[in-house]
Amino acid sequence: MSRIALPGVGMTRFTSADDRTLVDLAATACRRAVDDAGVGRGDVTSLHVGTALAEALGQQSGLANALAGALGIEGVPADRVENTSATGATAVHRGIEAVASGASDVALVVGAERMSAADTSAVTDAISRLTHTREYAQGLTLPSFGGLAAGAYLDRYDVPREALAAVAAKNHRNAVPNEVAQFRREVSVEEALDSPVVAEPLRLYDCCPMSDGAAAVVVTRADPVAATDHAVRVAAHASATGTHPVAERPDPLAIESVRVAGERLFDAAGVDPDDVDVACIHDAFTVLELIELEELGFYDPGTAWEATMEGETAVDGALPVNPGGGLKARGHPLGATGVSQIVELVWQLRGDLPDERRVHGATRGLAVNVAGFGNNSVCTMLEA
Amino acid sequence: MSGDDSRSETSADDRDGDPPADRAFVCRECGRRWYYTKPQCPDCDSDPSVHGTEKLGEGEVQAVTRVEVTPTDVRSPNRLALADFDGVGLIAQVAGDDDPTAGDRVTFAGSFTLRGDDDRRQPRLRVVGDDE
Numbered sequence: 001m002s003r004i005a006l007p008g009v010g011m012t013r014f015t016s017a018d019d020r021t022l023v024d025l026a027a028t029a030c031r032r033a034v035d036d037a038g039v040g041r042g043d044v045t046s047l048h049v050g051t052a053l054a055e056a057l058g059q060q061s062g063l064a065n066a067l068a069g070a071l072g073i074e075g076v077p078a079d080r081v082e083n084t085s086a087t088g089a090t091a092v093h094r095g096i097e098a099v100a101s102g103a104s105d106v107a108l109v110v111g112a113e114r115m116s117a118a119d120t121s122a123v124t125d126a127i128s129r130l131t132h133t134r135e136y137a138q139g140l141t142l143p144s145f146g147g148l149a150a151g152a153y154l155d156r157y158d159v160p161r162e163a164l165a166a167v168a169a170k171n172h173r174n175a176v177p178n179e180v181a182q183f184r185r186e187v188s189v190e191e192a193l194d195s196p197v198v199a200e201p202l203r204l205y206d207c208c209p210m211s212d213g214a215a216a217v218v219v220t221r222a223d224p225v226a227a228t229d230h231a232v233r234v235a236a237h238a239s240a241t242g243t244h245p246v247a248e249r250p251d252p253l254a255i256e257s258v259r260v261a262g263e264r265l266f267d268a269a270g271v272d273p274d275d276v277d278v279a280c281i282h283d284a285f286t287v288l289e290l291i292e293l294e295e296l297g298f299y300d301p302g303t304a305w306e307a308t309m310e311g312e313t314a315v316d317g318a319l320p321v322n323p324g325g326g327l328k329a330r331g332h333p334l335g336a337t338g339v340s341q342i343v344e345l346v347w348q349l350r351g352d353l354p355d356e357r358r359v360h361g362a363t364r365g366l367a368v369n370v371a372g373f374g375n376n377s378v379c380t381m382l383e384a
Numbered sequence: 385m386s387g388d389d390s391r392s393e394t395s396a397d398d399r400d401g402d403p404p405a406d407r408a409f410v411c412r413e414c415g416r417r418w419y420y421t422k423p424q425c426p427d428c429d430s431d432p433s434v435h436g437t438e439k440l441g442e443g444e445v446q447a448v449t450r451v452e453v454t455p456t457d458v459r460s461p462n463r464l465a466l467a468d469f470d471g472v473g474l475i476a477q478v479a480g481d482d483d484p485t486a487g488d489r490v491t492f493a494g495s496f497t498l499r500g501d502d503d504r505r506q507p508r509l510r511v512v513g514d515d516e
Contacts (some may be wrong), residue, residue, distance in 0.1 A: 121456045128455060132420050134402050137506075138477050139451075139458030139499055147449030148466050148475065155447075155486055200450040245420040247473035252447045252466055 004096050004234040005222040006382070008037020009343040011215035014182040014331030017116035018212035022051065022059045025214040026112035027070045029336075033216035039106055041071060044218075046104035047078035050091030050111035051335035056126035057118040067110070077104070084130045085284065086239075087111060088215065088338025089369035089378035093237050095219040105220065111340070112214035113333035123210055127334075130372050132245040143207055145246050145373035146285035147199025152252040153287050154201060157302035161201060165192035166309050167286035168205040168328060174315060175325025177357040180340075182211050182331030206286040211331030215339035217346070232346045235271075235364065235381040238264035242374045255288075255295050255374035262296040262368070265379040273297040276381075277362035278348050279319060280341035282370040283326040289313075292368055293321065296379075320359045323348060338369035342380060349384040405506040406492030407437040408472045419474045442512055443469035445488045448478070457500030465490060465509050479508035488512075 010032020012018065012025055020028070026049065034041055049064040060066050064078040083090040088111030095107035115123050128141050153159060169189050175181035187205050195204035222233050242257030243249055249256065266272060273296060283289040290304040298319060299307055307313060313321035324330050324344040327337060345365035347353050363384045370377050402421050403409070410417045411425040412434045424431055444467060451462040463478035467490050478484060479494050492507035 124455055134405075134420050135475060137402065137405070137498055137502060138464065138475060139454055139462050140464070140475060141451065141453075141455065143453065144449060144451050144462070144464055144475075147451060148447040148464065151449055152447040152466075152486070197450070197452045199452070202449075245473075247466055247475045248418075248420060249473070 003222045004099055005220055006217050006232050006234065006342065006346055007220055008033045008035070008039070008218035009216065009346045010036050011180055011336070011340055011343050012213050013180045014211045014213035014333060014336070014340070016182060016209065016211065018114065022054060022063060022112055022114045023066050023070050025114060025212065026063065026067050026110045029112065029214035029216035030067070030071055030108055030110050033218050034108065037218040039218065041073050043106045044073050044076055044108045046095070046098050046107045047073065047076050048081060048091045048095045048098065048107060048109045049078065050081045050087040050109070050339065051113055052082055052084055052087045053113060053115065053123070053126050053334055057115065057123065059114055059117050063112070083376055083378070084371040085332070085334050086338055086369040086371035086376050086378045087335040088340065089342070089367065089380060090239070090338065092217060092339055092342055092380060093239065093378065095217070096234055096237055099219050099221060107219040108216065109219060109339060110214060110216040111336040111338060113335040114212045115210040115333060116212050120210065130375070135245055142373060143199040143202060143285065146207070146287060147202050149252055149291065150201050150206070150285065150287035153290065156253065157305070159305050161193060162189055163290070163305035163309055164201070164206055164286040165189040167283065167289050168192040170308065170314055171283060171322050171326040171328040174323050174357065175329035177354060178324045178330060181325045181329055182209060183325070183329045202285055202287070208284045208327040208332040211333040213331060213333040213336045213340070215336045215343050217339060217342055231384070232349045233383050235383045236265050236268035237380045238268055239376060239378040240264065241376045244375055246373050253291060253301070255291055255370070255377070257374050257377035258292050258295040258368060258370065261377040261379040265366070265381055266297070269381045271364065276319070276364055276366045278323060278345065278359045278365045279321050280324070280344055280365070280367040281321050281326065282368050283322055283328050284332060284370070286328070288370070289321065289326070292370070296366070296368065315357065315359060323357060323359055338367070338378060341367035341369060342382070345382045349382055403437045404504070405476055405498070406440050408440050408469065409435050410438050411435055417472050419472050440469045440472065440492060442489050442491050443467040445484045445486055445490055447486060448484055467509065477508045479510045482511045484509070484511045
């Protein structure tokens with residue numbers, strides 16, 4: 001897959017409320033990515049748009065067509081992708097496959113969400129609808145699954161509650177110098193431990209926020225850009241579905257979709273976890289960062305928490321994780337999140353970030369974007 | 385599992401929506417049991433015309449949580465338990481002030497409104513040996 005490159009990326013700052021329309025948000029990210037790639041809008045040969053909640057929150061339906069019109073690129077094939085919270089990465093994969101197949105020369109991929117368009121209860125209900133009907137009947141929300149998994153993790157591995165707070169503190173610290181992050185404020189372990197309970201043992205600072213924002217990437221064949229500064233390439237991409245009901249899994253700490261997608265990714269890229277220099281992990285809840293690191297083979301089961309507390313996953317650690325703040329602090333506008341992970345990796349692999357938030361010497365990065373609580377996991381590996 | 389009276393007299397495809405919270409599906413072709421509604425048996429692919437339901441007996445708690453931030457039509461806090469009923473896994477609300485921990489035995493009991501938009505009365509999980 002090394003013949004596919006990402007010559008341009010761009011995104012809006014993620015915020016709790018952006019006054020722009022969903023179309024405007026997406027168009028802004030697209031323009032930034034196209035400019036960054038050094039191509040003209042007229043060069044775009046396909047448009048791949050990810051949004052998860054547009055209709056549920058009373059936003060623009062038919063977003064791909066509306067966006068093609070807003071960008072003035074009518075005539076290109078355009079489609080919309082939806083995969084709940086992994087919508088963004090799935091849209092990126094569709095763009096990669098369009099170029100790899102020869103169907104498109106310059107694919108423009110964008111993910112966008114405007115969660116402030118409805119009140120919190122409406123957004124919560126829209127997200128909860130992704131659960132099985134018998135889960136929904138019990139009042140289950142995504143934080144409910146997170147609480148169950150976090151409790152099981154702390155109990156099984158005799159982990160102190162501070163380990164979860166350490167993930168939140170790290171990711172908030174990483175977001176401070178990130179100009180596109182929603183929360184550019186440090187949160188201490190003590191603050192995280194003292195924040196209100198959401199789903200015991202998870203507290204407010206263990207959970208990602210609701211966000212507005214958009215992120216975009218340009219996908220092309222590698223040849224035309226191989227000699228440029230923008231020659232970040234797609235080493236491999238892979239995804240896998242898991243059980244729809246969470247309780248059908250044999251182990252409450254197993255997210256098989258992450259493990260399988262990761263195995264497929266490493267097999268396709270021909271590398272091992274030890275070869276990865278930086279990772280963007282789907283930390284919708286702090287415990288997910290730990291479980292996913294273990295499922296992907298970066299750490300043995302029950303050990304990622306110790307590595308986190310010892311600083312291994314800090315920006316200057318052995319495996320920097322979520323250097324842009326992750327979902328936790330950069331924000332989580334569902335349709336945009338997976339694309340923003342790719343944007344972050346491209347910036348890191350190019351090395352064109354300020355020193356204070358740069359992973360020095362990184363040449364290979366991995367992203368995992370997860371739908372629901374492991375219903376579908378979407379992995380991407382990039383190389384400089 | 386409880387006795388023969390727990391068996392549904394109707395096929396699963398005769399039901400209107402999901403069965404009551406304390407019932408699992410059973411395939412009369414291969415005997416497979418499962419909880420979360422599916423269009424075919426996960427083992428033998430048989431269709432719902434040969435699926436019945438049966439009342440769940442006792443299960444073992446694997447994980448628990450107390451959810452403080454709940455949907456507007458769901459109680460707060462919402463105590464939930466992930467439990468295994470002889471190979472049938474499910475997550476369900478916990479009754480009253482019960483505070484189960486991993487390893488506890490639970491069973492469904494009582495009659496409650498689980499969500500405000502659901503007009504059915506449903507049982508919740510209760511720790512075996514605890515009074516309602």
